Amino acid sequence: xxxxxxxxxxxxxxxxxxxxxxxxxxxxxxxxxxxxxxxxxxxxxxxxxxxxxxxxxxxxxxxxxxxxxxxxxxxxxxxxxxxxxxxxxxxxxxxxxxxxxxxxxxxxxxxxxxxxxxxxxxxxxxxxxxxxxxxxxxxxxxxxxxxxxxxxxxxxxxxxxxxxxxxxxxxxxxxxxxxxxxxxxxxxxxxxxxxxxxxxxxxxxxxxxxxxxxxxxxxxxxxxxxxxxxxxxxxxxxxxxxxxxxxxxxxxxxxxxxxxxxxxxxxxxxxxxxxxxxxxxxxxxxxxxxxxxxxxxxxxxxxxxxxxxxxxxxxxxxxxxxxxxxxxxxxxxxxxxxxxxxxxxxxxxxxxxxxxxxxxxxxxxxxxxxxxxxxxxxxxxxxx
Amino acid sequence: xxxxxxxxxxxxxxxxxxxxxxxxxxxxxxxxxxxxxxxxxxxxxxxxxxxxxxxxxxxxxxxxxxxxxxxxxxxxxxxxxxxxxxxxxxxxxxxxxxxxxxxxxxxxxxxxxxxxxxxxxxxxxxxxxxxxxxxxxxxxxxxxxxxxxxxxxxxxxxxxxxxxxxxxxxxxxx
Numbered sequence: 363x364x365x366x367x368x369x370x371x372x373x374x375x376x377x378x379x380x381x382x383x384x385x386x387x388x389x390x391x392x393x394x395x396x397x398x399x400x401x402x403x404x405x406x407x408x409x410x411x412x413x414x415x416x417x418x419x420x421x422x423x424x425x426x427x428x429x430x431x432x433x434x435x436x437x438x439x440x441x442x443x444x445x446x447x448x449x450x451x452x453x454x455x456x457x458x459x460x461x462x463x464x465x466x467x468x469x470x471x472x473x474x475x476x477x478x479x480x481x482x483x484x485x486x487x488x489x490x491x492x493x494x495x496x497x498x499x500x501x502x503x504x505x506x507x508x509x510x511x512x513x514x515x516x517x518x519x520x521x522x523x524x525x526x527x528x529x530x531x532x533x534x535x536x537x538x539x540x541x542x543x544x545x546x547x548x549x550x551x552x553x554x555x556x557x558x559x560x561x562x563x564x565x566x567x568x569x570x571x572x573x574x575x576x577x578x579x580x581x582x583x584x585x586x587x588x589x590x591x592x593x594x595x596x597x598x599x600x601x602x603x604x605x606x607x608x609x610x611x612x613x614x615x616x617x618x619x620x621x622x623x624x625x626x627x628x629x630x631x632x633x634x635x636x637x638x639x640x641x642x643x644x645x646x647x648x649x650x651x652x653x654x655x656x657x658x659x660x661x662x663x664x665x666x667x668x669x670x671x672x673x674x675x676x677x678x679x680x681x682x683x684x685x686x687x688x689x690x691x692x693x694x695x696x697x698x699x700x701x702x703x704x705x706x707x708x709x710x711x712x713x714x715x716x717x718x719x720x721x722x723x724x725x726x727x728x729x730x731x732x733x734x735x736x737x738x739x740x741x742x743x744x745x746x
Numbered sequence: 747x748x749x750x751x752x753x754x755x756x757x758x759x760x761x762x763x764x765x766x767x768x769x770x771x772x773x774x775x776x777x778x779x780x781x782x783x784x785x786x787x788x789x790x791x792x793x794x795x796x797x798x799x800x801x802x803x804x805x806x807x808x809x810x811x812x813x814x815x816x817x818x819x820x821x822x823x824x825x826x827x828x829x830x831x832x833x834x835x836x837x838x839x840x841x842x843x844x845x846x847x848x849x850x851x852x853x854x855x856x857x858x859x860x861x862x863x864x865x866x867x868x869x870x871x872x873x874x875x876x877x878x879x880x881x882x883x884x885x886x887x888x889x890x891x892x893x894x895x896x897x898x899x900x901x902x903x904x905x906x907x908x909x910x911x912x913x914x915x916x917x918x919x920x
Contacts, residue, residue, distance in 0.1 A: 370851030373870040386793040386811050412843035413826065415816035415855035451811060455781040455787050462773055468790060468810040471801035476833055478813070485843075488799070490787065501790070535769035536771050539764050540749045555804050560757045565749050581751075585756055641915040669851020685773050695763075704759030712787030731879040 365494030371409030387434035390502035397424035406739030422448035424492025453504035464686030497717030516708035528554020534683035535612035539563035552616035557586035607654030617643035618661025638664030659684035713737035822850035
């Protein structure tokens with residue numbers, strides 16, 4: 363079968379790979395019909411995540427058709443169209459029972475700090491991902507959710523990660539009616555966080571980024587304010603001034619370790635990799651939020667250390683909430699929002715690329731070429 | 747005064763998920779107390795191990811399922827095995843893993859060549875997309891790359907060049 367194949371930082375290709383096998387009675391094999399490249403895939407692509415091995419297939423945002431099921435699978439049948447959450451989750455451990463499907467303790471032997479994630483290095487369990495024609499899906503009775511008949515599959519594929527992650531960013535912000543919410547990052551997750559903040563009753567939503575085309579998009583799509591930090595001397599000062607010198611009620615870091623905006627952070631975090639990515643967005647979030655405010659982090663960082671003003675967290679009494687999105691927990695609510703027209707995820711898709719051209723798709727997304735916001739990959743078998 | 751949906755008629759669903767009792771919100775919201783039982787939940791059946799799987803020393807066993815992509819091998823594999831002697835809290839764990847990743851890139855190229863495949867690194871880097879969408883940037887990068895390579899070459903061959911130049915001068919003066 364054809365699959366994306368990682369060859370090293372900034373180098374990927376489409377290549378043949380053996381068809382995946384059922385390795386556990388709870389497994390299913392899914393024939394992929396669409397997969398996305400996620401902003402967090404770029405951290406892998408840029409070589410920022412330790413234990414990213416050559417030959418691995420990325421891809422944690424995919425949907426498809428069930429081709430085979432293991433002997434113990436009861437909730438799925440061959441032929442079902444399914445949304446596959448990016449988390450590999452057992453549904454039985456103490457964490458899954460709390461709805462913490464992103465923190466499952468039975469899916470990732472290589473690290474205890476993160477649950478299993480499809481196609482996201484061996485630090486997240488060593489699973490081949492869905493940027494392929496077929497993929498092995500463990501715990502098939504737990505995560506995969508049947509796509510409703512009425513749902514557009516372009517909306518469905520965005521429910522695997524980007525929509526739940528953006529929504530959970532707003533949820534973890536504990537937004538109260540009338541709150542001013544600042545979202546750092548106008549990538550797909552930041553866009554969804556801004557859109558979701560209104561559902562929680564935000565009074566004002568501000569997005570900060572440095573790419574004009576993304577700011578233009580989010581301003582229209584999420585009906586929010588959008589500002590370019592390149593055009594301001596100090597984004598923290600800007601937020602203070604625009605909130606009557608008070609600070610935002612809630613700040614969301616929707617960028618993670620690939621952030622631009624600070625030479626020191628960029629050099630130490632992205633170039634020299636002596637910290638786990640560039641923490642510029644988090645730094646700004648901590649310093650922009652009001653005393654006693656909430657900082658919600660969904661941006662992805664590596665597993666070592668980052669330079670952030672932790673003293674300000676203490677002195678301002680900030681609450682920090684962060685997690686990988688718990689996709690399965692959120693799916694019923696998000697499906698409802700899509701059906702009611704409150705969320706319209708597929709509008710963020712800007713590029714449809716054949717899987718064979720995965721190298722170009724990664725480069726376009728990484729280098730922000732051609733006004734790219736969200737690329738999706740279509741395997742050859744899904745185009746017939 | 748608290749805002750209402752009528753203040754935001756342009757936002758479909760404004761405030762629909764607002765919940766004044768949403769504290770503590772996720773991730774503490776559905777706390778069950780089960781975690782005081784520690785690891786004593788009913789475990790799913792264990793996946794049979796068919797390839798080498800390294801596991802964090804912060805857990806006693808393999809998880810019930812695991813990925814089998816790209817098992818450790820070669821020099822990078824040896825470095826990875828070394829890294830897994832250290833906990834996730836130690837630089838001794840993560841820095842060798844980053845080193846192993848870079849070594850693994852070279853192993854990947856050697857493996858390609860050993861299988862008769864010459865990797866098209868330009869295609870793998872997506873330069874075709876650059877040619878289409880960022881031609882000026884691509885040309886600039888190529889020029890910078892060629893200039894940098896020429897400078898490095900000149901630096902490392904300067905003694906030889908000087909010797910050849912001195913020899914030439916001597917020949918002329920003779």
